[in-house]
Amino acid sequence: MPSAETVRIDDAAIAATLDHHRRAESPVRVREVLARARELNGLEADDMAALATISDPDLLGEMFATARDVKETIYGRRLVVFAPLYVSNLCANECTYCAFRARNSDVVRRALRQEEVALEVRALIDQGHKRVLLVAGESYPREGFSYVLKCIETIYSVRHNAGEIRRVNVNVAPLTLDEFHALKDARIGTYQLFQETYHRATYSGVHLAGKKKDYDWRISAMDRAMAAGIDDVGIGVLFGLTDWRFELLALMQHIRHLEARFGVGPHTVSVPRLEPATGSDVASRPPQPVSDVDFRKIVAILRLAVPYTGIIMSTRETADIRRETFALGVSQISAGSRTNPGGYSESELYDASQFCLGDHRSLDEVIRDVASLGYIPSFCTACYRMGRTGADFMDLARPGDIKDHCDPNALATFAEYLEDYGTPVSKSEGAVAITRILASMDEGVRHRSVKMLEQVRAGKRDVFC
Ligand code: SAM
Ligand code: SF4
Numbered sequence: 001m002p003s004a005e006t007v008r009i010d011d012a013a014i015a016a017t018l019d020h021h022r023r024a025e026s027p028v029r030v031r032e033v034l035a036r037a038r039e040l041n042g043l044e045a046d047d048m049a050a051l052a053t054i055s056d057p058d059l060l061g062e063m064f065a066t067a068r069d070v071k072e073t074i075y076g077r078r079l080v081v082f083a084p085l086y087v088s089n090l091c092a093n094e095c096t097y098c099a100f101r102a103r104n105s106d107v108v109r110r111a112l113r114q115e116e117v118a119l120e121v122r123a124l125i126d127q128g129h130k131r132v133l134l135v136a137g138e139s140y141p142r143e144g145f146s147y148v149l150k151c152i153e154t155i156y157s158v159r160h161n162a163g164e165i166r167r168v169n170v171n172v173a174p175l176t177l178d179e180f181h182a183l184k185d186a187r188i189g190t191y192q193l194f195q196e197t198y199h200r201a202t203y204s205g206v207h208l209a210g211k212k213k214d215y216d217w218r219i220s221a222m223d224r225a226m227a228a229g230i231d232d233v234g235i236g237v238l239f240g241l242t243d244w245r246f247e248l249l250a251l252m253q254h255i256r257h258l259e260a261r262f263g264v265g266p267h268t269v270s271v272p273r274l275e276p277a278t279g280s281d282v283a284s285r286p287p288q289p290v291s292d293v294d295f296r297k298i299v300a301i302l303r304l305a306v307p308y309t310g311i312i313m314s315t316r317e318t319a320d321i322r323r324e325t326f327a328l329g330v331s332q333i334s335a336g337s338r339t340n341p342g343g344y345s346e347s348e349l350y351d352a353s354q355f356c357l358g359d360h361r362s363l364d365e366v367i368r369d370v371a372s373l374g375y376i377p378s379f380c381t382a383c384y385r386m387g388r389t390g391a392d393f394m395d396l397a398r399p400g401d402i403k404d405h406c407d408p409n410a411l412a413t414f415a416e417y418l419e420d421y422g423t424p425v426s427k428s429e430g431a432v433a434i435t436r437i438l439a440s441m442d443e444g445v446r447h448r449s450v451k452m453l454e455q456v457r458a459g460k461r462d463v464f465c
Contacts, residue, residue: 004257004261005220005223005261006216006219006220006223006257007219007220007223007253007254007257007258009198009200009219009250009253009254010253011199011200013045014045014246014249014250014253017045017046017049017249018049018243018245018246018249020046020049021046021049021050021052021053022053023053024053024054024055024056025050025051025053025054027056027059029050030050030051030054030059030062030063031062033047033050033051034051034062034063034066034304037066037070037304037305037307038066038069038070040070040073040074040307041307042304042305042306042307043301043304043305044252044305045249045252045253047305048248048249048252048301048305049245049249051063051297051300051301051304052245052248052297052301054297060293060297063297063300063301063304064296064300064327064328066300066304067299067300067303067304067327067328067329068327068328068329070303070304070307070329071303071327071328071329071330071331074307074308074403075331075403075406076376076403076406076407076410077374077375077376077407077410077437077440078331078375078376078377078378078380078403078406078407078409078410079326079330079331079332079333079370079375079376079377079378080131080310080331080332080333080378080379080380080410081129081131081332081333081334081335081363081366081367081370081377081378081379082129082131082132082133082169082332082333082334082335083124083127083129083131083132083133083334083335083336083337083344083363084132084133084134084135084171084314084334084337084338084339085117085120085121085124085132085133085134085135085155085344086135086136086338086339086340086341086343086354087111087112087117087120087134087135087136087147087148087151087341088110088111088112088136088137088139088140088141088147088341089107089109089110089111089136089137089340089341089352089354090109090110090111090136090137090139090140090141091137091138091139091210092137092138092139092209092210092211093137093138093173093207093209093210093211093212093213094207094208094209094210095196095206095207095208095212096206096207096208096280096281096282097206097238097241097274097277097280097282097283098277098280098283098354098355099277099278099279099280099283099353099354099355100137100354101279101280102139102209102210104278104279104280105279106278106279106351107278107279107351107352108351108352109352110341110342110352111136111140111141111147111341112151112341112342114150114151114154116341116342116345117151117154117155118154118157118158119345120342120343120344120345121154121155121158121160121165122158122160122345123344123345124165124344125158125160125161125163125164125165126160126161126163126421127336127344127362127363127364127421128163128363128364128367128379128417128420128421128422129165129336129363129379130163130164130165130166130167130379130381130413131165131166131167131168131169131189131379131381132155132165132167132168132169133168133169133170133171133192133334134148134151134152134155134168134169134170134171134172135171135172135339135354136148136151136171136172136173138172138173138210138211138212145175145179145182146182148170148172148183149182149183149186152168152170152183152186152187152188153186155168156168156187161420162420162461163420163421166379166381166385166462167189167381167384167385168186168187168188168189169188169189169190169191169192169234170183170188170190170191170192171192171193171194171234172193173193173211173212174193174211174217174218174220174221174224175221175224175225176224177224177227177228180224180225180227180228180230181228181229183225183228183230184228184229184230188230189232189381189384190232190233190234190267190268191222191225191230191232191233191234192233192234192235192236192268192270193218193221193222193225193233193234193235193236194235194236194237194238194270194272195218195219195235195236195237195251195254196218196237196238196241197237197238197241197242197247198219198237198246198247198250198251198253198254199241199242199243199246199247199250200215202241202242202287203215206241206282219254222235222254222258222266223258223261226258226261226262231264231267231389231390231391232267232268232384232389232390233258233266233267234266234267234268234269234270234310234312235251235254235255235266235268235269235270236269236270236271236272236312237251237271237272238272238273238274239271239272239273239274239290239295239298240273240274240286240287240288240289240290241274241286241287241288242287242288243288244288244290244294244298248298248301248302251269252305252306254266255269255306255309262390263391264390264391264394265306265309266309267309267310267389267390268309268310268311268312268331268332269302269306269309269310269311269312270311270312270314271295271298271299271302271311271312271313272314272316273286273290273295273316273317274286274289275316275355275356275357275358276355276356277354277355277356278351278353283355292321295317295321295325296321296324296325296328299311299313299325299328299329299330300328300329302329303328303329304329308394310331310332311329311330311331311332312330312331312332312333312334313325313326313330313332313333313334314333314334314337315334315335315336315337315357315358315359315360316355316357316358317358317359318358318359319358319359319361319369321358322359323369323373326370326373326375333366333370335359335361335362335363335366335367336361336362336363336366337357337359338353339353339354339355339357340352340353340354364421364422364423364426367414367417367422367426367430368425368426368429368430371414371426371429371430371433372429372433374433374436374437376407376410376411376414376433376437377410377414377417378406378409378410378413378414379413379414379416379417380406380409380410380412380413380464381464382405382409382464382465383405385464386464388405404444404445404448405465407437407441407445407449408445408448408449408452408465409452409464409465411434411437411438411449411452411453412449412452412453412455412456412463412464413464414430414433414434415430415434415453415456415457416456416461416462416463417430418430418431419456419457434453438450448465452464452465
């Protein structure tokens with residue numbers, strides 16, 4: 001039977017599962033779920049709900065350790081780094097949690113002209129970035145959606161000193177099938193869109209006007225994106241609007257639907273938590289705030305439930321929380337971010353920004369921190385340019401082969417960053433980190449990595465396998 005054209009979240013099934021798991025699960029059952037999670041086949045809703053009940057510190061520690069092992073088995077030590085690029089804060093919607101909402105007169109409105117987009121890109125290249133996530137509100141200047149296509153073209157066209165942006169991911173409002181085809185033709189990497197909340201009543205309560213009021217148009221967006229041939233899609237929940245346990249199980253239904261219909265699930269999952277935003281009471285006082293411990297649980301449960309799906313952690317979170325979640329399963333992070341259009345080449349203006357950042361460190365500081373924790377900061381864009389997307393990526397990831405590519409590519413792009421953009425401190429700390437990581441690699445992967453590093457140090461750029 002063909003799969004449905006869009007997911008229908010089964011609220012009753014979620015309520016029944018959560019009801020069944022109101023009390024703390026027994027250690028025996030928790031350990032049985034964790035043992036199965038170690039087999040890397042993922043988990044189902046009932047297992048996730050069982051893990052969500054854990055509060056005993058020892059069991060929590062066991063779950064976190066399992067998440068760490070699963071992450072390292074599949075992803076190795078690399079952490080992919082990117083920067084968001086806000087091109088416009090014009091918006092016709094009224095999302096009560098967002099500073100860009102239409103009726104918020106406290107925000108200075110602006111859509112960057114293409115020359116201004118290019119200036120932002122140069123500033124990002126000067127920092128050392130290779131991957132950007134284009135972000136915009138849901139209202140484009142006179143040319144409509146083709147504004148977004150022009151921005152993508154501009155970003156790819158900029159060549160500045162030794163650098164360029166090699167992958168543009170996009171987070172813009174849901175599109176029609178034809179528009180998704182155009183986005184694919186523009187050579188985007190991932191199309192990313194968060195449902196915000198899968199709970200219909202909560203959704204209606206926070207989306208008061210504009211196209212975004214339509215829950216079904218939004219939840220069906222990934223079906224249209226994938227039907228248009230966009231292999232890599234990223235989904236997410238804005239945590240803090242309703243019960244996080246409900247959101248996790250609904251997110252899982254969305255994932256299973258995409259897997260059933262397209263043979264592959266989302267490439268990434270994002271876990272933004274509500275942050276304070278100019279002109280938004282909801283953002284400062286989330287209806288159902290997620291504590292730091294629960295936030296770590298969310299990351300760990302996702303890592304165990306969908307082991308081959310990337311997890312993205314943004315600079316909404318503080319440096320400390322980010323560090324903790326790297327170990328629990330995060331595979332991609334943003335760094336040195338600004339959320340106001342023009343924020344990289346001009347200055348960070350809170351009254352034009354989308355929300356308050358938790359991590360204000362520069363890219364170089366984040367890179368040093370990540371390396372000192374034993375991870376390899378990676379600017380790799382190899383998979384997408386080699387066509388290893390969607391199901392092809394998953395075929396490589398499943399037997400654990402992807403890290404044979406990821407780790408050497410991560411080291412080569414890290415070395416490229418250090419050569420071209422590193423500060424004296426990051427260069428010397430980075431060299432020590434690279435030596436340490438090489439020593440921990442298997443013979444074959446180390447050999448490949450050393451060869452690639454030699455090429456980078458000899459001046460070759462964009463070396464990947
Ligand atoms: N306008 C498009 C949309 O809403 O889908 C795309 C870009 S929107 C600027 C990107 C994401 O920012 C939203 O999907 C939402 O999850 C997140 N966001 C909005 N307000 C936030 C806040 N106060 N704290 C944290 N994240 C927020
Ligand atoms: Fe507009 Fe997106 Fe902000 Fe909603 S979340 S107000 S759609 S920019």
